[in-house]
């Protein structure tokens with residue numbers, strides 16, 4: 001074998017078998033944009049929708065009052081939730097939903113965010129901007145913005161349903177709203193249409209096309 005083939009084999013192996021640190025930061029950013037921004041925010045500064053809207057919700061700034069500092073303890077918090085009786089119900093454990101590798105990438109990303117904030121936010125914005133501007137796929141929008149309350153299949157059994165009770169997040173598979181009414185509550189939020197303020201308004205965060213896409217997706221969930 002020629003030496004050049006050895007070299008390319010080496011590069012092939014190093015890229016495909018030993019994922020690089022940069023790759024892990026990037027994967028972590030993508031996972032964070034999907035699973036964590038609704039609480040920790042697009043900047044990790046506790047600027048997520050949920051803590052801003054729910055009264056008495058603990059602050060979720062990843063830079064302040066850090067409890068989990070090294071990689072191991074961060075992995076622990078992400079896997080098992082926050083180790084405090086009062087708070088654990090607010091920081092859900094992820095070990096059932098994400099693989100060990102994904103959780104490790106997320107921990108790498110949290111460390112990246114704390115140590116080289118600007119570079120980390122640049123990496124993250126690749127994914128959050130994409131969600132804001134170009135995603136037309138109702139399923140992805142639903143999973144990132146609605147499932148936490150309404151549940152992955154829209155049955156009203158998302159994790160936040162443990163906290164939001166009167167009324168709980170609606171079971172969308174049984175919704176009797178027509179598409180016009182549905183678009184309205186999604187865009188304006190519950191309060192504006194005389195329903196619960198805990199159903200957030202999405203009009204400023206989603207384009208009309210995105211709202212249409214998510215309404216179409218909800219339609220596929222009905223039995």
Ligand code: HEC
Pocket residue numbers: 032035036038039040050058059060061062065066067068069074077078082087090091092094106107110
């Ligand atoms: C439903 C809201 C919610 C979601 C979703 C969520 N968290 Fe949290 N998280 C919290 C709360 C509340 C705390 C405890 C307050 C604090 O210390 O910031 C917390 C704490 C943490 C901490 C410990 C911070 C410290 O004190 O050192 C880490 C790390 C963390 N979360 C990472 C994540 C990651 C990564 C994800 C996505 C997989 C995620 N969280 C998703 C609410 C949430």
Ligand code: HEC
Pocket residue numbers: 050141142145146147148149150160164167168169170172174175176177182185186190195196197198199200202214
């Ligand atoms: C913070 C939790 C939360 C999030 C996130 C959330 N919702 Fe809701 N949603 C609620 C609650 C609570 C209700 C019940 C309001 C009521 O009955 O007054 C509701 C009601 C609804 C309804 C009315 C259903 C009916 O038949 O009455 C629709 C449609 C809906 N949500 C769609 C969405 C969509 C689409 C998203 C994501 C873009 C979303 N929701 C995100 C909490 C949430």
